[in-house]
Each structure stands twice: as structure tokens, then as C-alpha cells.
Amino acid sequence: MMGPEIESLVAQVARLPGLGPRSARRIVLRLLSEREGRLLPLMGALAAAAQRVVVCSVCGGLDSVDPCSVCGDPAREPMICIVESVADQWALERASVYRGRYHVLGGLLSAIGGRGPEDLGVGRLLARLDGSVREVILALPATVDGQSTAHYLTERLAPFGVRITRLAQGVPVGGSIEILDEGTLAMAMSARRLAE
Amino acid sequence: MMGPEIESLVAQVARLPGLGPRSARRIVLRLLSEREGRLLPLMGALAAAAQRVVVCSVCGGLDSVDPCSVCGDPAREPMICIVESVADQWALERASVYRGRYHVLGGLLSAIGGRGPEDLGVGRLLARLDGSVREVILALPATVDGQSTAHYLTERLAPFGVRITRLAQGVPVGGSIEILDEGTLAMAMSARRLAE
Ligand SMILES: [Zn+2]
Ligand SMILES: [Zn+2]
Secondary structure (H helix, E strand, O other), X not given: OOOHHHHHHHHHHHXXXXXXXXXXXXXXXXXXXOHHHHHHHHHXXXXXXXXXXXXXXXXXXXXXXXXXXXXXXOOOOOEEEEEOOHHHXXXXXXXXXXXXXXXXXXXXXXXXXXXXXXXXXXHHHHOOOXXXXXXXXXXXXXXXXXXXXXXXXXXXXXXXXXXXXXXXXXXXXXXXXXXXXXXXXXXXXXXXXXXX | OOOHHHHHHHHXXXXXXXXXHHHHHHHHHHHHHOHHHXXXXXXXXXXXXXXHOEEOOOOOOEEOOOOOOOOOOOOOOOXXXXXXXXXXXXXXXXXXXXXXEXXXXXXXXXXXXXXXXXXXXXXXXXXXXXXXXXXXXXXXXXXXXXXXXXXXXXXXXXXXXXXXXEOOOOOOOOOOOOOOOHHHHHXXXXXXXXXX
């Protein structure tokens, strides 16, 4: 009834996180009713991102240059903040409470998910500890997987003699980093403590 | 920090109905992390829709042919169901309770919105009443604007001697057509009554 092009567009949009058939139909109708103002700009932005965005070979972040603009910024402090995901990195950057570099794990140790130490890519992290890095901050979620990942990384990092800290007060038990407000992130960052 | 391509993509996604900056960031990260499986198929679906979907010159619906597949289907009954929007048309089609054709107004009379009779494009509707149309169904929302639009259309259609009905029981007061479940739509369709 709506034509195969509309049907397949609704299907693609409905697969996006947080969306379903109803919201996808609403979005598709809006896009089709404002072709110049919405549909074409969205297509252009998607094409530009698809063509230019790459994963940073140093930190695992996303940018249109590799190394990313954070890794390549000489003004960043010689610290590495370890995060689970790019979403968590973005949340910390938005809060403007940290001026060092990052390391994106892309996942946590997970007994249930069958994700073991070999999946963390720790070698890529350890290769960055060239003696100039003064501190590694574990900004991992306060969940079972986050805690066990932090514990594992602390053990692996110990031989390097680098200062290892964790975000402290303010991260709610069971909460993720990404959804924290900026004030909470600022408090957690300033009150970080030595990992034991 | 995230690169201009990602920033402008997040901005475009955040403008879609029902989305905001947080959900847009989540969607963009998912798209970028599954380039082959999500980003490229979405781009393809958007391009196909942008290139092929047109507004039906007869009924105002959307399809990749003009007249649309509903207007062009000889098996459809000689009835016209008047709806506010394509979204409402799609809801009725999904419910499979009606096998006639449609007329999409694209909006209602609105004193507040400053939308008068001349904005309804009634001429395009009246041109369709060539004597073969047996019934016109007013499937408009049970709101003030929906009721006044139905009243106005009833007056304009009266001289044509066509049977004019409205959806009856089941449309909640203040409710829109699009969000109704299929059972309610079926009841409202089968219990439609003559418009007075
Ligand atoms: Zn980087
Ligand atoms: Zn049509």
C-alpha cells in the first residue's frame, strides 16, 4: 500500500535503537514531507559520516582523522582515561572535567556474555604506556562487569608503575557513565581515588 | 572532539520527531559501529525513497507511482475515505477494515492555526466526485478542528448527492486516528453513520 521504497525505509529506521514501527513511520513521514529541509540534509550527513569517520587506531575513539583529534592534541595532559564505550567518552568530554586522553575498550569482561581478557585488547592499551603517561583513570560502570574489568586492568597495569585511579563518589551503583549529569561526573572525577 | 561529520549527523538525527540529543547520539554510535549492517542499508533506503516516492496527484497519498497503487487499483470499491494525514491513511490500511480509496487533506481547518477552507484544497476532492463514487467517509479526529472540518466538508459535499458518513463509535474524544488499535478501527468503520 505504501510502496516498497517507503516500506523498506520504515524497516531500516525501525531497527535503530529506541525506535519501533510506530516511531519509524512517524519519522519517515516527516522526512518525506520535508525533503529539502530534512531528508536531503540527513542523507548528506550520513554519507559524510560513512565516508570520513574512522576508528582511532590509538584509542579506539571515532573521528574523521586517525589518530583522532584527542590523541593528536599536544595540549592534552599525559593521562589515559579508560572507558567502556565511545558513548561514555563523549559524556566525559561534554562534562569538560577531564583534559587527558582516552582508551575505549569497546566492552567489558563478562562471564555471562562470554567475554574474556583476550577480548579486551589490553595489548593495545599497554603499548601506550611509554613512560610519559602519568596516570590511568578507570572510568568504568559500577556494575559487576565494570568492577571485575577494573580489577583485571589494575592487575595488568600494576607492573608499569603508573598511578591507577578510579572514578569515585557519585557513580550510582548499577549505573552507567553515559547517563550521568555533568555535576555528578565532575564530582566523581575530582574525588577519584587510587585503585586497590 | 567527535569530529564535524559526527556532530552534524547527530544534529540531523536529533531533529527527527520524538528524538533528542541523547537518543541521536545513541543512534549515531550504533550506525557507525555497524556500517555494513545498518548505516549503508539506511543510506540506500533513504536514497531510494528520496528518488522514487512521490505525492499522488489524485489522493495526496505517498507511493512510488502516480497515481498511487491505491488510486490505480481497479479492485478498490468506489468510496473515498477522507483523512487528515498519510499517517492516518496508513493506520486504516493496516487495520484492513476498508477497501475503498482515500483523500488526504494534509491538515484540518484550524482557527488557532489560521488554516481556512481555502487551505483544504476541496476543489481537488470535489473533482473526484464523478458520479461513480457511492460514499464519502469522513475519518477525521474527534477534536474541535476535526469536527469543524467534518462539518464544513459535509456542507460542501451535500450538493453532490453522495452518501456522506463519519467514523462513529470507538474514536475516543480528543483522540487521533493514527494511534487507534485495529479492533477499535474495525468497530468505528463498521458502525459508521450518516453525517448530519
Ligand atoms: Zn584517539
Ligand atoms: Zn492516490
